[in-house]
Amino acid sequence: MQARTPAPADDSSAEPAKVGRAEAARWSGALDLLKLVRSRPGVTRAEAARALHVGSGTATEISARLRALDLLAEAPAPPSGRGRPTTTLHAHPDGPLAAVVDLRFADWVAAIVDLEGTLVDSTTGRHASKRPERVFADIRSALGTLAARHSGRVQAVSISATGTVRRNAIVQSSVLGWRDLEVEPLLPGVPQALGNDATLAGLAEARLSHPGRSVLYLTIEVGIGGIFVDEGHAVTGATGAGGEFGHAPLGDPAVPCPCGAYGCWDVAVDGRAVARLLGEDEPEDPRAYLIEALVNPDSRAAVEECSAVLGRGTAGLVNILDPEIVCLGGLAPELRRAATESFVSSYRAGLMGFRRDDPPRVVPSALGPDAPLLGAAEAAWDMILTEGGIAAWTEQRSA
Known part of the structure; x- marks a missing residue:
């Protein structure tokens, strides 16, 4: 095969590559600005320029392009003393x-x-x-x-x-x-x-309530689910099915789970678990059953056992995943609150020794049912x- 002669430096055939790279860079800046506005609605154009490490002229040019495409809207920023006026950036009223x-x-x-x-x-x-x-x-x-x-x-x-x-x-x-x-x-x-x-709820909690942190999210509704989110990215595995913490064998190995396994954490912490511990039939609505059990004195021992199982399993996942924060959603904060001592003692006992002096904070969901x-x-x-x-x-x- 004949070798190709390199084109001269001023050959016009080099222009499309240059234009392509320039256009890609401009779109990259536009996407960065849109993502910034999504995470910080109302950010000023001056603040955006600083956050994106671009000059004010570049920020102005990108903003103008996005306005023309109905992707962003601008409004005058409130006066902030001396200096050139700037604008705040928002979703366009006719945007995507x-x-x-x-x-x-x-x-x-x-x-x-x-x-x-x-x-x-x-x-x-x-x-x-x-x-x-x-x-x-x-x-x-x-x-x-x-x-x-x-x-x-x-x-x-x-x-x-x-x-x-x-x-x-x-x-x-x-x-x-x-x-x-x-x-x-x-x-x-x-x-x-x-x-x-549960994966999506954890993604929202991590990004919106604890941005930039590694978060272990756990939620109880019917069963328990969750996800580990590291710097805004949910760890869902090769096919998206990762994060099924409820099907870890953290429960009674003699108890079958509808998933086909035995001993799942899923059936050891919710309304089905409370009913089983009380010798009652599985409730038609396990979530409503657990809500009632949390305030029923006759269910106290069963609730304490479920809270202990929640704490022990949480400790195991902390040992494995090393999160900065543990966030509890759904009915998990209520179960923990109803039997705090059971949760705390089991959580601490399950942690590796070096973690006990400074364990990850366990906090309730900030987003609630909207997560x-x-x-x-x-x-x-x-x-x-x-x-x-x-x-x-x-x-x-x-x-």
Whole structure:
């Protein structure tokens, strides 16, 4: 093969590569600014320039480009003494939106979320039937109605589901009785992500309440779930099914779990565990049963045992994952509070010796029941705020 002669330095054939690199750099700066506004709505343009390590002229140019594409809006910043006036940066009123769904044991929530994380529209519904085709037909109809109100601005759909998620399927949901369920697109032609509810709740807690920290998130609803989030990234494994802490063998090895294993932590800390310890039948609504048991003196011993199992398992995960913070969501803070001594003594006893002098703080959720929906919004905007996502928006607006 004949060797190719290098082009002269001033050859015009080199220009496309230069332009491509320059354009990529400009888009990189634009994405960085959009992500900054998402994490800090109302940041001033001057603050943004400092945070992104760019000059004021570059920040002004990027902001202007994003305004022209309906991606950002600017407003005058309040006067702050001497110096050149600046502006605050916000979601554009006609900008892209994300559609999010929280699919739960008895009901669902669907919402439209803007760049700043504001829920601009929402609706709810209860399961008329647990048949998945009926559930998703209802959600699809409701989400279609919401999206239609916003003139094609929805750029991604993200679903939080109560069940084990692998790639684009709910491989198991014991509380809904589903298995190996592929989730079809809810809005045709719109990119879609599917995530476990505890994973997404933990993602939201870590990013919004403890940014930049490594967080172990644990939540009790029906069973216990959670995720480890390291510097804003959920550790979900090769297929997305990671973080199924509830199916670690931290419970009674003689007790079967609906997942097919024995001794799962999942059935050792919730309403089913309390009922079993009291010699009662498994409750139809384990979550409601646990709420009642937490304030029932006759359930005290069973609640203390479940709290101890929660503390012991938490210590084991701390030893394995080494988080900076442990965040408890759902009913986990209430179980801990109802039998604090049981939790604390089991937690400390389960920690490796070197950790006991300075164990990770155990804190309650700051986001409460909204955490899975907010986590779904985080996942949706992760899809939108990419070069491909912004290119798709730009193409759509110019069509």
